[in-house]
Amino acid sequence: MLQLLTPSGDVLGEPPLSVDLTRRLYRAMVYVRTFDRKCAALQKQGRLATYAPFEGQEAAQVGSAAPLDPEDWMVASYRDAAAMWMQGYPWELLIAWRTGDERGGRPPEHVSVLPPSITVGGHMLHAVGLAWSARHFGEERIAITYFGDGATSEGDFHEAMNLAAVYGLGVVFFCQNNQYAISMPRTAQTRSETIAEKAIAYGMPGVQVDGNDLFAVFTATAEAIDRARAGDGPTLIEAVTYRLGPHTTSDDPSRYREESEVEQWRRRDPLERVRIFLSERDAWTPEWQERLETEASTEIERAVELAEGMDGLGPARIFEAMFDELPPHLVDQRAEALRSVGQ
Amino acid sequence: MAVLTLAQALNQGLEQALAEHPEVVILGEDVGRTGGVFRITDGLQRRFGPERVVDTPVAESGIVGMAFGMAVGGMRPVVEIQFMGFSYPAFDQIVNHVARIRNRSRHRFTAPMVIRMPYGGGIGAAEHHSESTETIYVHTPGLKVVVPSRPADAKGLLASAVEDPDPVIFLEPIRLYRAVRETVPEDPHTVPIGEASIEREGTDVTLVSYGAMMKETRQAAEVLAERGVSAEVVDLRTLVPLDTDRLLASVEKTGRVVVVHEAPRTLGFGAEVAALVAERALYSLQAPPKRVTGWDTVVPLKKSEQYYLPSVGRIVAAAEETLTA
Ligand SMILES: Cc1ncc(C[n+]2csc(CCOP(=O)(O)OP(=O)(O)O)c2C)c(N)n1
Numbered sequence: 313m314l315q316l317l318t319p320s321g322d323v324l325g326e327p328p329l330s331v332d333l334t335r336r337l338y339r340a341m342v343y344v345r346t347f348d349r350k351c352a353a354l355q356k357q358g359r360l361a362t363y364a365p366f367e368g369q370e371a372a373q374v375g376s377a378a379p380l381d382p383e384d385w386m387v388a389s390y391r392d393a394a395a396m397w398m399q400g401y402p403w404e405l406l407i408a409w410r411t412g413d414e415r416g417g418r419p420p421e422h423v424s425v426l427p428p429s430i431t432v433g434g435h436m437l438h439a440v441g442l443a444w445s446a447r448h449f450g451e452e453r454i455a456i457t458y459f460g461d462g463a464t465s466e467g468d469f470h471e472a473m474n475l476a477a478v479y480g481l482g483v484v485f486f487c488q489n490n491q492y493a494i495s496m497p498r499t500a501q502t503r504s505e506t507i508a509e510k511a512i513a514y515g516m517p518g519v520q521v522d523g524n525d526l527f528a529v530f531t532a533t534a535e536a537i538d539r540a541r542a543g544d545g546p547t548l549i550e551a552v553t554y555r556l557g558p559h560t561t562s563d564d565p566s567r568y569r570e571e572s573e574v575e576q577w578r579r580r581d582p583l584e585r586v587r588i589f590l591s592e593r594d595a596w597t598p599e600w601q602e603r604l605e606t607e608a609s610t611e612i613e614r615a616v617e618l619a620e621g622m623d624g625l626g627p628a629r630i631f632e633a634m635f636d637e638l639p640p641h642l643v644d645q646r647a648e649a650l651r652s653v654g655q
Numbered sequence: 656m657a658v659l660t661l662a663q664a665l666n667q668g669l670e671q672a673l674a675e676h677p678e679v680v681i682l683g684e685d686v687g688r689t690g691g692v693f694r695i696t697d698g699l700q701r702r703f704g705p706e707r708v709v710d711t712p713v714a715e716s717g718i719v720g721m722a723f724g725m726a727v728g729g730m731r732p733v734v735e736i737q738f739m740g741f742s743y744p745a746f747d748q749i750v751n752h753v754a755r756i757r758n759r760s761r762h763r764f765t766a767p768m769v770i771r772m773p774y775g776g777g778i779g780a781a782e783h784h785s786e787s788t789e790t791i792y793v794h795t796p797g798l799k800v801v802v803p804s805r806p807a808d809a810k811g812l813l814a815s816a817v818e819d820p821d822p823v824i825f826l827e828p829i830r831l832y833r834a835v836r837e838t839v840p841e842d843p844h845t846v847p848i849g850e851a852s853i854e855r856e857g858t859d860v861t862l863v864s865y866g867a868m869m870k871e872t873r874q875a876a877e878v879l880a881e882r883g884v885s886a887e888v889v890d891l892r893t894l895v896p897l898d899t900d901r902l903l904a905s906v907e908k909t910g911r912v913v914v915v916h917e918a919p920r921t922l923g924f925g926a927e928v929a930a931l932v933a934e935r936a937l938y939s940l941q942a943p944p945k946r947v948t949g950w951d952t953v954v955p956l957k958k959s960e961q962y963y964l965p966s967v968g969r970i971v972a973a974a975e976e977t978l979t980a
Pocket residue numbers: 391430431432433459460461462463464490492493494555559
């Protein structure tokens with residue numbers, strides 16, 4: 313398992329990132345953690361639908377998205393708001409989607425991120441096709457797809473890995489092995505010793521990294537991205553990490569894991585080791601931390617306001633994006649839906 | 656203009672789509688080297704190369720899911736599923752992704768792609784090779800469903816499907832691939848999706864069908880004519896979006912309707928036609944609507960297929976019942 317920054321903040325070898333870049337990515341991790349906690353709180357107040365928190369996985373998502381080019385495709389799932397934000401998806405849309413407003417599924421024109429997949433596994437194939445389209449049009453873009461350890465048991469994982477390898481496509485398969493698929497522990501999900509080793513079966517490189525180590529994640533993903541962009545095909549990355557929170561806000565993890573296990577993983581917090589690294593280089597102060605947290609809170613609260621303030625909901629919205637042009641039967645049904653609410 | 660079979664018309668249509676649109680790619684099992692099990696893509700890989708006519712591993716979900724990504728990325732994939740009965744491994748991709756991406760991204764991402772599926776019985780094929788489960792796709796919001804029954808329509812509807820901004824399930828009647836011939840315009844042409852065709856005008860009863868069963872339906876109209884009954888024949892050609900206007904106008908004119916399909920009866924397309932007629936044209940009816948369909952059974956194998964597929968006799972009998980009602 314690739315590790316470059318230990319939980320106690322020691323760098324093994326030369327630091328792969330400059331202090332400046334490390335500071336920027338640390339800042340990003342503070343922001344996404346603030347977002348995550350805010351969303352969990354909003355859900356408790358009934359302002360969001362079910363929420364899938366990612367606390368503990370910040371380095372995996374921020375570190376893997378950081379080396380992407382802005383036009384690279386990203387196909388991720390419900391737990392990957394941090395990676396999506398890194399690739400340009402605005403907070404307010406990430407939040408809007410989680411309030412139950414489909415408009416959150418439409419990123420701005422310059423953002424090449426698909427709306428998050430709710431079905432486990434199916435979306436990995438979409439990255440394969442997107443990489444194909446990039447090659448077809450002679451574009452430099454690659455495609456990265458995010459999924460969990462559970463998703464590797466889906467048939468579509470196999471089909472996506474196989475097809476990407478068969479056609480030599482520029483895809484990065486980024487697995488966040490957060491140890492659980494709802495209640496199913498990783499050890500019960502597959503007999504493979506690692507998820508990374510599954511790559512061997514498809515004829516592509518597989519790398520296991522410490523997913524709570526920003527440096528290791530960044531380094532491994534940057535290499536995979538370079539390989540994809542150079543036309544040398546796909547890579548599977550297994551980021552070994554841990555979901556500190558529940559599967560979703562409706563899950564009770566005490567039914568399937570011990571608090572002591574969670575405590576152990578808390579000691580491997582992905583932010584803390586970067587903080588120590590920066591602090592030892594006089595690049596972190598408590599004042600800076602405080603300022604970051606305040607800025608992050610303000611920015612996210614503003615986004616919540618925007619998301620909750622999106623108006624114009626009503627029956628007509630349901631019909632708005634079914635086809636390029638609404639066919640007659642839907643025109644009729646829309647009229648009926650409007651009449652049913654007296655419009 | 657040449658006289659072509661339905662299979663040849665489709666081949667010509669695909670060839671022209673590849674020639675006209677650089678973003679069109681054909682994908683499927685055995686579509687390249689062998690030209691597909693029904694030879695619909697015959698010769699296309701030789702002309703356009705293996706990057707445009709792509710032999711894929713046996714992986715329906717993978718083919719459709721990958722094609723989805725290609726379509727979102729700006730290409731126009733035309734997928735061949737070898738037989739409709741093998742579309743089910745791709746069902747999740749079709750229903751949860753292909754049919755929904757426009758909606759879930761509010762028009763930002765779309766999946767303009769064609770999924771071709773040979774369907775239907777009547778050739779004594781192996782198990783799972785005779786399915787007619789169009790209802791599943793008709794029932795899925797976000798898909799268009801097209802079923803040609805004639806060579807010229809097949810070519811024209813295919814061109815429309817390739818150019819359509821939304822995903823199209825394109826059903827090809829296996830037993831008509833080489834059983835019908837007609838002159839087909841040499842040049843690319845389109846037949847609009849969503850338009851039924853009144854194939855034969857009549858005054859006493861409307862026979863409604865689509866795809867493979869059009870053959871028996873046409874024959875039934877002939878038999879009825881010999882018996883002095885004037886049947887109007889409607890080939891729906893598109894199931895979604897349905898040409899309700901033409902359909903209802905015909906039923907209002909004749910006052911009687913018989914729907915014919917080989918799919919199982921319960922919630923088959925005939926149920927939708929009957930419900931529409933009941934809702935919108937009840938007072939023009941002079942007899943209850945009739946459905947002539949496959950049974951709600953597993954499609955039988957070769958030796959019993961004749962008892963399953965609607966016959967000319969069953970269609971004629973149903974029409975005559977509406978006249979004596
Ligand atoms: C096809 C499918 N099956 C089942 C589910 C229900 N489900 C949602 S998340 C999940 C577990 C996924 O675990 P994993 O892939 O490890 O990702 P994680 O949630 O841990 O990030 C399940 C079973 C689903 N969304 N999609």
